[in-house]
Amino acid sequence: MKHHSHSPRIGAQYIRSLLSYLVVLAIPLVLLISFYSFRFLSKYYDEVYETVDLELQQISSNFENQLSTMESILGQLSLSGSLQQITDSATVLDLEPMIQYLSIFTSTNPFFADVILVLDHIPYVVTSSTTSEETYFFKTLLRLEGVSPSELQQSFRRPDRSFQSNAFLQNRSLNNRTEAGSLFMFPIFSDYNKRLGSLVFHIKEANLAQLIGQRLESYQxxxxxxxxxxxxxxxxxxxxxxxxxxxxxxxxxxxxxxxxxxxDSLATFAQVRTLIREFILIILVILIISGVLIAILQRINYRPMHLLNVRARQLNPAAEGRDELNNISSTLEFLSTQLQCNIEAVKNERIIRLLSSLYASKEDFNMDCIDLDLELTEDRYQVSIVLFHEPIPTIADVVSMLRTFFHPISFFYAQHSFSANQLVLLYTLTDDQSISLQYLEDARKLIETTFKSTVTIGFGTLVTSTSTIADSYLQAASALEHRFIKGNSTTIGFKDIEPLQKGSPTYPHKEFELLNNAFLAQGIQEIRESIKRVIDYIDHTELPLYLVRSICFDLVHMVNAHNPTQSRDFIELSGGETAQEIIAKIKTWHDELQIQMRTGDGPTIEEMISYLDENALRCDFSVFEVAEYFGMNLSTFSKYFKSLTNQNVIDYTLTYRISAAKLLLETTDFSLKDIAEKVGYYNLSSFTRRFKSDQGITPSEYRRLKEQRRL
Incomplete structure (x- = not known):
């Protein structure tokens, strides 16, 4: 047997289990990371967006307040009447009041860097700090990038409101410093909607920048x-x-x-992402540590499966894969098949014994097969042998089809190890049932049609006791041998060939008559000599194969009829392919018979009990086996055992098994199925039925009761 190391080896199931645990662990952690990272970052961005929106609204409010202030100044100027005075002025000195008027607005509102008044009908420009000629003002004091002085001057005469950015105004009241900013121009109209000029507000960029809050600056x-x-x-x-x-x-x-x-690369955002990365890193570390712990624990928990896998590979040579579950599963199927084969083999053996007439009555057979679901209920039997000339199809399929065909007639079936292409059918018939030769011929044709195989059937006569079933079997075998005369693909009944067989001039009628007389006289020496004469006759006479087999069958049958033995060799005679093989088998049988006829006194009670105790717990154990071991038929042995022990042998066996089962139920934690097998039962249902019949409760109830009492 191939040696397997018992040190755990990583297999497919270990890897699958480990990966499953890691996936189960990783999925919630990944979801946790994803959810909280997304939620945290999303929440932070939402707060930033909300702050920015509020800041922009504040800028809008402040800026538009200043625009409203500009419009208010324009309205005040229009209503004050000052414009009419300026229009009538002829000199610069006359514009001095307007300068003072405009300076009020710049001094009271720092947002305005300067307020400029340009009238269409005077050649001067008035600011909040000075007055200058219009031409000089646009050429020297006010510049607008990309715009010529004349274009700039013309833009001041537009009929609608406008603004200009990137404007540079020289303020001569502040050391002639030039200040960049934006111009907001408002046209001035008279009451009669006549344009009078423009009022311009110069806003420095620094003042506009003051509208931006510190939060926006912190966000860069x-x-x-x-x-x-x-x-x-x-x-x-x-x-x-x-x-x-x-x-x-x-x-x-x-x-x-x-x-x-x-x-988006803002330092604040980067810090948030760093925190998220640290959170992810911590989760990953937790995942790795948990994975290592899971691997260690899985390694520990994996050992029982590893041991099962090792055992499975020892029991089943085909279980050599890396997948432990497949190995264990295939081994269970293998063992189940083996167990089923063992059960079928035991059943087959019991039926072969029945065909050999080794059971004196149907009660003996039923007692021997008490746990095999085999039972004889009728006293009329008939045997046929189905011979397949090509490779035999699946027996189960053939039997299933025949059960349907013969219904309601029931039958047992068996196969000989020496003749695998033969199927032996033992029909159990009620008083009103019978099987005709034509009925079997129809069955034969059905088999040939269904399974595409050439089939020949031999059919014995009806018998009325288990002790004569062998007669029907031998007759069916003899009938089957006549296929060499009648041909294959036929159904041959023993009644059709009996006149030919008994009427043969080479049949040893005289020798059989002498043997029968010897049995009637019960002379041991005469019996031995008569048996030897029959064997010598077939050994020294040229006989056809079917006749040699028939004579041997008749010889064994006659001996068993007068002095039942435990030999089954007369059944095995049907497996011989030549006359020489059959003669060799009958000589071996004769030698064993001589030994049996010299056997002395029967076994002692100690010998029988010892044998029963050593073998009764085997699943394939049979009381017939005990009788055979001590050289008796089952009926004789049962009477002998009861005479010495005042107990039936089957009752002793059942009591011994139940006692062993009770001990295992009390002292071990084996499963009920394992206990059933350890005390001789192939299936749990039979064990449970027997246990409850003997104890009044089921095995599981018995175990539970004992455990409660211990507590």
């Missing part, structure tokens, strides 16, 4: 204010790389759009 946001048609008024903040990921939020209010662009 680039904030812009633009019109709805995309013309940018103001943009403040660090320049962003267009290749980097950016977060953009916008807020619309009227004609203005406020936009904040935040770099």
């Amino acid at each position: 946001a680039r904030v812009s204010i633009a019109t709805s048609d995309g013309h940018v008024l103001f943009s403040q903040g660090p320049e962003l790389d267009p290749q980097t990921k950016q977060l953009t939020r916008s807020y619309c209010s009227g004609r203005w759009v406020y936009t904040a662009v935040i770099p």
